[in-house]
Structure formats: C-alpha cells, structure tokens
Amino acid sequence: MSGSTPTVAGTDRYRAFKAWVSTPLTEPPRISVVIPAYNEEWRILPTVGAIATHLSARGEPWELVVADDGSSDSTVALLQDLRFPNLRVLVADRNRGKGSAVRRGVAAARGRYVLFADADQSTPIEQFDRLLALITDEGYDVVVGSRAARGAAVHSKSLLRKVLSRGLRILVSAGFGVKVADTQCGFKLFTADAARSLFALQVVDGFSFDLEVLYLASRLGLRTAEEPVEWIDAPGSTVDAAKVSLQFLADLVRIRLHDLRGGYRQRPALPASEAPHTADAAEAGEVADAADGPGVPAATGMSARPVARPDENVTTAPGPAARRSAAPGAAEPPPVPPAGPDPAPQPVEQSTERPAPAPAPRHTHGPVPLSLSREVAPR
Amino acid sequence: MRIRIDTSGSRASVAVAGRFDAHEVAEFRTVVEPLVAAADELRLDLSNVVFIDSTALAELVRLDKATRAAGGTLVLTDLSDPVRVIMEITALLPVFTVEEPAGAGADGAP
Ligand SMILES: Nc1nc2c(ncn2[C@@H]2O[C@H](COP(=O)(O)OP(=O)(O)OP(=O)(O)O)[C@@H](O)[C@H]2O)c(=O)[nH]1
Ligand SMILES: [Mg+2]
Numbered sequence: 478m479s480g481s482t483p484t485v486a487g488t489d490r491y492r493a494f495k496a497w498v499s500t501p502l503t504e505p506p507r508i509s510v511v512i513p514a515y516n517e518e519w520r521i522l523p524t525v526g527a528i529a530t531h532l533s534a535r536g537e538p539w540e541l542v543v544a545d546d547g548s549s550d551s552t553v554a555l556l557q558d559l560r561f562p563n564l565r566v567l568v569a570d571r572n573r574g575k576g577s578a579v580r581r582g583v584a585a586a587r588g589r590y591v592l593f594a595d596a597d598q599s600t601p602i603e604q605f606d607r608l609l610a611l612i613t614d615e616g617y618d619v620v621v622g623s624r625a626a627r628g629a630a631v632h633s634k635s636l637l638r639k640v641l642s643r644g645l646r647i648l649v650s651a652g653f654g655v656k657v658a659d660t661q662c663g664f665k666l667f668t669a670d671a672a673r674s675l676f677a678l679q680v681v682d683g684f685s686f687d688l689e690v691l692y693l694a695s696r697l698g699l700r701t702a703e704e705p706v707e708w709i710d711a712p713g714s715t716v717d718a719a720k721v722s723l724q725f726l727a728d729l730v731r732i733r734l735h736d737l738r739g740g741y742r743q744r745p746a747l748p749a750s751e752a753p754h755t756a757d758a759a760e761a762g763e764v765a766d767a768a769d770g771p772g773v774p775a776a777t778g779m780s781a782r783p784v785a786r787p788d789e790n791v792t793t794a795p796g797p798a799a800r801r802s803a804a805p806g807a808a809e810p811p812p813v814p815p816a817g818p819d820p821a822p823q824p825v826e827q828s829t830e831r832p833a834p835a836p837a838p839r840h841t842h843g844p845v846p847l848s849l850s851r852e853v854a855p856r
Numbered sequence: 857m858r859i860r861i862d863t864s865g866s867r868a869s870v871a872v873a874g875r876f877d878a879h880e881v882a883e884f885r886t887v888v889e890p891l892v893a894a895a896d897e898l899r900l901d902l903s904n905v906v907f908i909d910s911t912a913l914a915e916l917v918r919l920d921k922a923t924r925a926a927g928g929t930l931v932l933t934d935l936s937d938p939v940r941v942i943m944e945i946t947a948l949l950p951v952f953t954v955e956e957p958a959g960a961g962a963d964g965a966p
Contacts, residue, residue: 490937523909526942534937559945598907601875709875 493533501562508532508539508609509588513578515546517596518555524598525556525564531602540565544582547572576679576686583667583676591672595663600624604706608666611702618671618699621657621691622664622706645725652729653692657703660688664706671699678741684721685728692732693741859887868895873904878911888919896928899955903934908942920952931955 510528514521525541532539541564545553556566567581579593590609594600600622608620649655661684667675674697681689694701735741857874868891872884891898898919902908916932923930932954935943943949 488937491940494937494941519910522946523907523913523942526945527907527938530938530941598909601907603906709877709879 490530490534493536494530497529497533497563498561502538502540504538506538506540506588507590508537509542509586509591510539511542511544511579511582511586511591511593512596513544513546513575513582513593514548514552514596515572515575515578516548516550517552518550520597521552522555524596527598528594528602531605540588542567542582542585544578545569546575546578574683576684577682579686580676580679583672586672589669590666591669592666593663599708599710600662600664600706604664608704611704612666612668616700617702618668619694619701620666621659621701621703622662623659623703624662624706624708645722648729649688652733653688654695655688655691657691657701659703660691662706662708680735680740681728681732683724683728685725685732689732696741859884861887863891863895866896867899868897869899869901871901871904875907876905876912877907877909881911881915884915892919892922892926892928898923898928898930899933900930901933902939903936905936905939908939913943913946913948917948917951929953
C-alpha cells in the first residue's frame with residue numbers, strides 16, 4: 478500500500494501531466510485545445526483529465542481553454558479550483574450557444590494548431606494525433622472528425638435528431654456546397670490561420686456554427702479533410718433534438734441571408750495576440766451587426782482575408798479536387814473590395830509551413846451515406 | 857469495455873479494460889456485485905482503462921462502500937495514467953485504497 482506517496486507512482490504520461498499542471502509555459506503553445514462547456518459539472522473533469530494526460534504526454538507545449546457558456550452549475554468553479562497554470566477558463570455572463578463559446582475559445586487560443594472538442598469526451602482524445610498528422614504531414618488547413626459507425630446508443634432523443642439531420646444534410650450539401658458528411662461532430666482541428674479566418678467571419682451562436690464554419694472553409698479555399706473518428710454517444714446531452722433541428726433550419730436561412738448581404742466578405746481575422754480574453758469581447762452579436770463586429774487594427778500584421786468570389790458557392794457539387802484545394806481568391810479579387818482595415822485583397826493562401834502540393838481529398842463520400850452509419854444498434 | 861474475473865479463495869480479482877463509462881456501469885455491476893459478499897478482498901485492476909467518466913467513478917465509490925459494509929475491502933491495483941489523473945483532479949484518489957505496483961515508487965506494493 479502506498480497511499481502515502483501518491484506523487485511517485487505512475488508512469489511517464491502521469492509525470493508529464495504533473496509537469497504541465499505545475500509549470501506555466503515558457504514558450505507559446507504549439508497546440509490549443511478549446512472545450513465549450515455549458516453546465517458540464519458532471520462531465521468536465523474526467524474530460525479535462527483525459528485530454529491533459531494525452532496532450533501532456535506528447536511532450537510539446539500546449540494549452541487548454543475552456544469556454545464556459547453561461548453555466549449555472551459549478552462548471553466554472555470546478556475548473557478554477559484546479560489552478561492549472563496552462564488552463565484558462567473564459568467565463569460568459571450568460572448562455573449564448575455552442576457557436577459563441579467556441580468562437581470565444583478560438584479567439585483566445587494561442588497555439589499553432591487549434592482543436593475544439595466537446596466536453597463529453599465523445600471522441601476519445603487519442604484520435605487527436607491522427608488528425609494533427611493530416612495537417613502537419615499532408616497540408617490540410619482544417620480536419621474535421623467524422624463519426625463512423627461505432628456504438629451510437631440510440632435513445633429516442635438522439636434518434637430523432639439523427640433522422641432529421643439526414644434531411645438537413647442533403648439540404649446542406651445541395652444548398653451550401655459543403656461536402657463534409659458529418660458537419661456537426663464536436664472534434665475539429667484547425668491551423669491557427671484557418672481558425673482565425675473562419676471564426677472572425679463566423680456569426681452563428683448556436684449549434685449550426687459547425688456548418689457555417691465548413692461553408693466558410695470551402696469559400697475561403699481552405700483544404701478540408703474529413704477523418705473518421707471513434708465516437709461514443711455520451712449520455713447526459715443537454716440538447717433538445719427537435720428544437721435543435723428546427724433551429725438548424727432557421728440558421729441555414731440565416732447563413733444564406735447573411736451571405737447575400739455580404740456579411741462574410743470583410744471581417745478581418747483576429748490575431749491571437751489581440752484576441753479578447755473576456756467573455757463578451759469576441760461576441761459578434763446579431764447577424765445584422767456581425768459585419769461591424771469587433772475588428773482588429775491592421776497594424777497587427779494579420780491582414781484581412783477577403784472571401785473568394787461570393788457567387789461561387791451557389792453551385793451544387795463541384796469536383797472534389799476543385800472543392801478542396803483551389804485557392805479561388807488568387808484567381809480574381811472579390812467584386813466588392815473589402816472595406817476592412819487592410820484594403821489590399823490577398824489570396825487566401827495560408828502562410829503556415831506545409832508541403833506545397835494539394836493533398837488528395839480523404840473524404841470522398843457524398844452527403845448521405847454517413848448518416849446511415851451513425852444509426853447503428855446500441856453497443 | 858472488457859471485464860476479466862479471477863477468484864481464488866477469499867480473494868477476487870477483477871480487471872477492467874477499455875473505456876469505463878456510463879454505458880458499461882450496468883454490466884460492471886452485474887458482474888462484480890456477486891463478489892462483494894463472497895470475497896474478503898476485491899481487487900480491481902484499472903491499468904488498461906483508457907477513460908473513466910463520472911458515472912463509473914460514482915459506481916466505484918458505491919462499490920467501495922458496499923464491500924466495506926460486507927466486511928471486505930476494495931483495493932484498486934495499478935491505475936492507468938488517465939484514471940490516476942482523473943481520480944486526482946476529482947479528488948477521489950484518497951477515497952480509495954490504492955495499491956501501487958511493485959517498483960512504481962519508493963513505497964510500492966509488497
Ligand atoms: N447543449 C448545449 N451545449 C453547449 C452550449 N454551449 C456550449 N455547449 C457545449 O457544446 C458541447 C456539445 O454538447 P452536448 O450536450 O454533448 O451536445 P451534442 O454532443 O451535440 O449532443 P449529443 O450528440 O447528444 O451528445 C458540450 O461541450 C457543451 O458543453 C449550449 O448552449 N447548449
Ligand atoms: Mg455530445
């Protein structure tokens with residue numbers, strides 16, 4: 478029995494974790510993990526533990542950002558009591574939705590790669606390494622987890638939601654040209670540049686922000702991979718299925734309208750150094766106001782990334798190669814020059830190191846099949 | 857999740873592997889419950905558990921109480937790193953009797 482010497486036991490991963498919780502980073506993090514959290518007092522600590530164990534063991538500087546979403550339970554207190562030097566808790570005064578929480582988290586993230594992951598550890602964090610390799614080795618800008626067929630516990634609530642979402646998915650594919658089959662998976666990885674560009678433009682506060690982000694990614698010409706991940710339907714979802722689906726439909730219309738008004742054209746990216754760390758600063762507010770949302774002075778060195786031809790998204794199904802790897806902004810500037818602080822239109826090429834040739838798309842399936850694979854029998 | 861059981865005399869050893877979460881608790885209880893009354897020492901090996909959630913943690917607390925009430929002991933042997941970390945940050949580590957594997961630390965198990 479060795480209850481008296483708890484800190485000596487354990488292996489390398491545990492020691493790496495202990496180092497991470499006892500020493501503030503001395504260099505900028507390479508990886509930021511962002512967890513949106515709304516009333517997660519029951520689920521957040523095991524998730525933080527699992528993520529911290531895995532990420533610390535990678536042996537590179539990383540930070541954890543939990544974006545509270547106006548939780549009314551003890552989520553925030555539980556996290557703050559941990560006193561981890563490399564964990565930041567962004568407290569929101571009220572609940573605005575997952576999209577707003579992720580946006581705040583991403584704005585505060587300082588890593589070269591930014592993962593957002595749900596608080597329920599539905600996608601085991603061990604899958605992270607594979608997603609990151611797609612960015613570092615294959616040159617993708619965005620890698621989204623995709624829920625392949627594993628153990629969806631089909632309680633009526635989630636079944637209803639999945640059935641509805643199949644119809645929505647067809648709509649999304651046809652109407653928005655988003656070819657990612659599983660737009661909603663709560664496990665997505667971005668380069669810092671991609672994350673900043675996308676979340677500076679992104680305005681949807683609720684659950685449909687995933688779709689919006691992927692739509693913007695295709696419009697910005699970002700290289701997007703969809704990678705199958707293990708997914709365990711975690712109990713304790715705080716989501717009302719029917720409500721969410723209706724909201725999703727409403728958001729589709731909203732995204733389209735915002736687009737038509739030119740709202741996605743001219744918001745500058747938020748550089749990490751300037752990113753607001755407080756609850757409200759990064760909020761875009763109402764759609765109508767979003768284009769006038771908090772901008773960032775051009776002097777910071779990050780330039781605005783005008784979106785490629787605004788009319789480009791109307792097509793139904795461009796070929797996969799064109800969809801994934803084109804840098805449409807390079808071909809012609811937007812018809813309306815951006816009015817942002819940096820007037821020079823720039824190609825949307827990302828600037829991080831990466832191999833030059835566009836990788837072949839990993840994701841080749843159409844909009845429908847994946848929804849079938851999710852509806853497997855309970856484990 | 858996989859569960860393996862070894863019983864020898866008054867000692868029962870249970871090894872759990874994989875993800876130990878709310879989905880698995882019912883099966884875990886079904887398998888382990890009969891051992892509570894039968895064994896003086898219930899040894900639980902968590903070295904191959906990759907993730908444990910709050911529901912499973914609560915189940916372990918319940919099991920610890922049940923074994924005590926039956927006059928036995930629950931001993932956690934060989935925690936995996938994620939389990940150790942999760943128990944530590946949820947402040948549950950001191951609740952359990954944890955036996956470290958030999959060589960793990962200065963004060964390892966006999
Ligand atoms: N429900 C809900 N979740 C939010 C909100 N803001 C942030 N989140 C976080 O978004 C993530 C997704 O929450 P879940 O309840 O698991 O929702 P889900 O994964 O879409 O639903 P399931 O598939 O049933 O698990 C979690 O990390 C939540 O804490 C909000 O306003 N409502
Ligand atoms: Mg979930």
